[in-house]
Amino acid sequence: MITIDNVSFDYNREKNTLKNINLHIRSGECVLICGKSGCGKTTMTRLVNGLIPHFTENGRLEGKVVVAGMDVAKTELYKLSEKIGSVFQNPKSQFFNVNSDAELAFGLENIGATPEYMRERLKATVEELQIEQLEHRSIFTMSGGERQMLAFASIYAMNPDIYVLDEPTANLDEHAIEIFRRQLEELKRRGKTILIAEHRLYFLTDFIDRAVYMENGEIISIYTRDRFIALSDEQRIKMGLRTLRANDFQVNDFPMLSSQNVLTVKNLCCEIKGRPVFDQVNFHVSSGEIVGIKGSNGVGKSTLVRCICGLTKEKNGSVSLDGRPLTQKQRNRECYCVMQDVNHQLFGDSTWNECELSAGGCRETEIKAVLRSFDLLEYIDTHPMALSGGQKQRLAIACGVLSGKKILVFDEPTSGLDYDHMLAVAGMIQKLAKRKHIILVVTHDIEFLNCVCDRTIALTFNELQQKDNGGN
Amino acid sequence: MVRKSKYENTVLDPRAALMLLFLVTVVVFAQQSLYLELALVAALISLFLYSGLFKNGLILFLGFGFLLALQYYIFPNAPQVFAHFFAILTTYARKVFPCIMVGMLIVKTIPMRYLILAMRKWRFPQKLIIPLSVTLCYFPVIREEIGHIRDAMKLRKVKGIAKAEAIFVPLIFSAANTAEELGAAAVTRGIENPAPKTSVIELRFRLQDYICLVVSLIFVWAAFWLRRGAV
Amino acid sequence: MSTTEVTSKKLKGKDLITIGIFSAIYFAVNFIFMMAAALHPIMWILMPGFIALFTGVPYMILASKVKKAGAVLIMGLISGLIYYATGMFTVVILITFASACLLAEVIRLATKYKSFTGNSISFAVFSVGMIGSPLPMWLFKDSFFKQISEQTGQGGIVSGNYLSILSNLATDGMLIVLILAPIVLGGIGALIARALFKKHFVKAGIV
Numbered sequence: 071m072i073t074i075d076n077v078s079f080d081y082n083r084e085k086n087t088l089k090n091i092n093l094h095i096r097s098g099e100c101v102l103i104c105g106k107s108g109c110g111k112t113t114m115t116r117l118v119n120g121l122i123p124h125f126t127e128n129g130r131l132e133g134k135v136v137v138a139g140m141d142v143a144k145t146e147l148y149k150l151s152e153k154i155g156s157v158f159q160n161p162k163s164q165f166f167n168v169n170s171d172a173e174l175a176f177g178l179e180n181i182g183a184t185p186e187y188m189r190e191r192l193k194a195t196v197e198e199l200q201i202e203q204l205e206h207r208s209i210f211t212m213s214g215g216e217r218q219m220l221a222f223a224s225i226y227a228m229n230p231d232i233y234v235l236d237e238p239t240a241n242l243d244e245h246a247i248e249i250f251r252r253q254l255e256e257l258k259r260r261g262k263t264i265l266i267a268e269h270r271l272y273f274l275t276d277f278i279d280r281a282v283y284m285e286n287g288e289i290i291s292i293y294t295r296d297r298f299i300a301l302s303d304e305q306r307i308k309m310g311l312r313t314l315r316a317n318d319f320q321v322n323d324f325p326m327l328s329s330q331n332v333l334t335v336k337n338l339c340c341e342i343k344g345r346p347v348f349d350q351v352n353f354h355v356s357s358g359e360i361v362g363i364k365g366s367n368g369v370g371k372s373t374l375v376r377c378i379c380g381l382t383k384e385k386n387g388s389v390s391l392d393g394r395p396l397t398q399k400q401r402n403r404e405c406y407c408v409m410q411d412v413n414h415q416l417f418g419d420s421t422w423n424e425c426e427l428s429a430g431g432c433r434e435t436e437i438k439a440v441l442r443s444f445d446l447l448e449y450i451d452t453h454p455m456a457l458s459g460g461q462k463q464r465l466a467i468a469c470g471v472l473s474g475k476k477i478l479v480f481d482e483p484t485s486g487l488d489y490d491h492m493l494a495v496a497g498m499i500q501k502l503a504k505r506k507h508i509i510l511v512v513t514h515d516i517e518f519l520n521c522v523c524d525r526t527i528a529l530t531f532n533e534l535q536q537k538d539n540g541g542n
Numbered sequence: 543m544v545r546k547s548k549y550e551n552t553v554l555d556p557r558a559a560l561m562l563l564f565l566v567t568v569v570v571f572a573q574q575s576l577y578l579e580l581a582l583v584a585a586l587i588s589l590f591l592y593s594g595l596f597k598n599g600l601i602l603f604l605g606f607g608f609l610l611a612l613q614y615y616i617f618p619n620a621p622q623v624f625a626h627f628f629a630i631l632t633t634y635a636r637k638v639f640p641c642i643m644v645g646m647l648i649v650k651t652i653p654m655r656y657l658i659l660a661m662r663k664w665r666f667p668q669k670l671i672i673p674l675s676v677t678l679c680y681f682p683v684i685r686e687e688i689g690h691i692r693d694a695m696k697l698r699k700v701k702g703i704a705k706a707e708a709i710f711v712p713l714i715f716s717a718a719n720t721a722e723e724l725g726a727a728a729v730t731r732g733i734e735n736p737a738p739k740t741s742v743i744e745l746r747f748r749l750q751d752y753i754c755l756v757v758s759l760i761f762v763w764a765a766f767w768l769r770r771g772a773v
Numbered sequence: 774m775s776t777t778e779v780t781s782k783k784l785k786g787k788d789l790i791t792i793g794i795f796s797a798i799y800f801a802v803n804f805i806f807m808m809a810a811a812l813h814p815i816m817w818i819l820m821p822g823f824i825a826l827f828t829g830v831p832y833m834i835l836a837s838k839v840k841k842a843g844a845v846l847i848m849g850l851i852s853g854l855i856y857y858a859t860g861m862f863t864v865v866i867l868i869t870f871a872s873a874c875l876l877a878e879v880i881r882l883a884t885k886y887k888s889f890t891g892n893s894i895s896f897a898v899f900s901v902g903m904i905g906s907p908l909p910m911w912l913f914k915d916s917f918f919k920q921i922s923e924q925t926g927q928g929g930i931v932s933g934n935y936l937s938i939l940s941n942l943a944t945d946g947m948l949i950v951l952i953l954a955p956i957v958l959g960g961i962g963a964l965i966a967r968a969l970f971k972k973h974f975v976k977a978g979i980v
């Protein structure tokens with residue numbers, strides 16, 4: 071079904087992004103591509119769905135890719151798209167309509183399907199994927215998970231033979247991943263060919279046929295399913311891969327460190343447009359502690375964080391530091407949040423300038439010291455937006471540290487990160503804890519929670535349950 | 543949880559609504575008679591009521607009444623400064639009021655995909671329709687983005703003129719990224735397919751569409767006829 | 774070995790998406806000043822100028838990202854159509870807007886899409902398109918004044934002063950201000966865009 075024959079590719083004449091790739095995928099096979107960030111996973115998917123070479127300017131391609139009998143380089147993208155469906159990482163940027171019904175029909179309308187066939191396909195899509203709850207909705211009222219589900223469904227409606235998925239779960243919580251897993255199994259049952267590039271692997275191990283492990287643009291080894299799941303944790307970690315088994319939520323439950331510098335959230339209640347998001351939230355975090363906040367999409371994690379940072383007004387209750395209740399303005403001053411999309415919080419025209427903006431009269435030596443500790447010293451003159459994703463994130467953290475804020479909040483710091491980068495973020499957060507910051511980590515990444523947090527608070531609908539009694 | 547699409551029975555066919563808008567614009571700029579103007583507003587308000595938009599109909603009724611009251615009673619009796627300030631605008635607002643009414647009717651009752659479909663039926667080029675639908679989708683995104691950026695600014699010390707830059711620059715960066723990602727998603731979903739586009743929805747002119755158009759044509763005729771009488 | 778060659782003169786899917794997105798930003802800024810114009814007639818007359826001052830960045834980015842014929846025209850058409858469908862555009866502005874867009878396209882074509890100066894000039898011309906909004910004040914002067922004098926007449930107060938202020942606004946002088954403001958401020962807007970290009974966009978590699 072897919073034949074990649076001796077392919078090398080580079081984006082702009084620097085080093086080879088892909089080197090000597092040979093891969094043959096049979097019809098009905100499900101193949102996983104894994105490896106560290108930057109190993110060429112995404113580029114592989116693009117070879118197959120035709121974004122390379124058709125969508126990439128200045129790229130240089132050698133070798134030949136044949137998909138469903140079509141020579142990719144010589145076939146128009148729209149022809150390829152009738153046989154190959156692609157789902158991408160970012161659920162925010164895959165939509166062309168404001169309404170979910172229109173979105174589902176979009177692909178079929180593009181190929182000029184007849185209205186009868188379309189109605190039939192739409193009905194089948196909704197039934198087979200069980201997405202009745204997504205019908206007749208505005209996309210802007212949907213959570214990230216729902217949006218991703220819709221993106222997948224609108225590909226499914228086109229009924230392609232081949233599915234190319236590029237990190238489809240990067241922004242999904244466990245629950246959404248579980249739904250997605252079932253949908254993939256359904257595809258497999260229907261004999262579709264699936265090529266999936268992923269960091270998160272645990273949900274895939276049941277039904278992949280082979281796993282391709284890549285490093286620096288080369289295929290290092292190809293495992294059968296049995297051999298892949300037989301990898302020891304030691305080997306897996308050495309390969310920089312995330313866990314292969316569904317993580318149990320093992321509760322780290324260390325006692326509270328000290329009674330000084332305590333952030334206290336008491337009876338907190340927030341509303342959005344008159345509807346309560348959560349009620350009666352209580353917890354404490356002392357300085358030097360890392361406390362995780364978990365909960366599924368839409369449960370109010372981000373509202374809670376925004377409220378603690380003073381970006382949303384509380385309906386009831388209080389947020390206090392050392393027993394002193396803080397107003398919204400004061401919370402703005404005490405808190406810093408590393409946002410899920412750090413692109414929103416970098417304003418400077420260079421890394422150095424970015425730091426100066428937040429340091430407000432810090433000495434040069436201090437800025438340099440912080441930049442060094444975040445491995446950014448050599449990028450002083452680089453524009454923040456020219457940095458890699460991980461570097462941007464570190465810069466955002468460095469700014470928070472320099473601004474001298476006591477309370478640091480991390481909102482989904484590991485979405486789309488491989489094992490090594492996840493560990494690196496964990497290490498950084500632990501370093502900040504040693505500096506006596508009060509740290510909150512909001513995430514649905516259980517693997518990460520287990521490795522970084524001292525305690526975890528589980529936010530469930532309309533109440534906050536604490537897994538421990540450390541604070542009370 | 544399953545909601546019925548609230549647009550299953552749109553009042554007017556989108557093509558009829560857009561034609562109505564055009565005809566009303568013609569009437570507005572051709573007519574010079576107060577009575578015709580009042581009749582037009584009354585006809586449009588009844589269209590609002592027919593569409594079930596009672597609240598909006600009432601607001602428009604009051605709004606127009608307010609404009610008239612301003613011009614006929616308040617300005618002549620109010621201090622001159624006040625009148626100078628608002629005279630042109632109220633005159634203009636009153637003049638284009640019927641157009642805004644039809645516009646509001648379109649926004650409230652016709653979903654975007656129907657309007658796009660109407661444009662397709664009229665053979666608008668795909669090269670206009672695709673970007674237009676992207677534009678309409680991107681407005682809510684801009685709002686979301688600005689919200690995030692302002693949050694970030696509150697937690698940093700960004701002051702003065704830097705504020706405008708700090709909002710605008712990340713907005714542009716994110717737009718550029720989105721263009722890249724959305725572009726990739728678009729081409730893999732066959733947006734460049736030259737096949738004639740089809741649609742699940744079928745548009746059909748119904749009685750109310752014909753009535754609307756006939757009535758508005760009568761208004762157009764009346765506007766010109768009354769004008770000739772006046773000269 | 775095959776080297777990929779993607780530069781095509783025609784607008785491709787990605788170009789259309791880029792146009793759509795930057796049109797949204799352009800329109801959003803435009804809309805803010807359209808609303809502000811309701812505050813005072815002077816604001817209305819200066820509106821095209823203000824819009825020119827603040828839309829330089831989205832325009833110039835679009836112009837440098839999509840170096841093909843039609844990008845600016847489509848952006849203009851989109852703005853025009855949205856305003857039209859919401860009843861806020863009159864036929865007059867559709868005409869001025871469309872002609873300004875066409876002229877801007879011609880300038881871009883003549884300067885081969887690459888020169889910043891060429892793009893700046895096309896932007897200034899493009900900005901003039903918005904004058905169609907207050908232009909009916911001059912075009913339909915008679916019916917405008919007739920309506921106003923009727924009203925004031927009926928109220929029992931015929932105020933010469935009142936009318937004179939109105940005609941003061943709709944003078945030839947103000948017409949020149951109306952037309953020059955977007956050209957001058959459009960030039961400044963392009964300079965701002967150039968500064969931001971240097972400071973951010975080129976450095977970060979998005980254009």
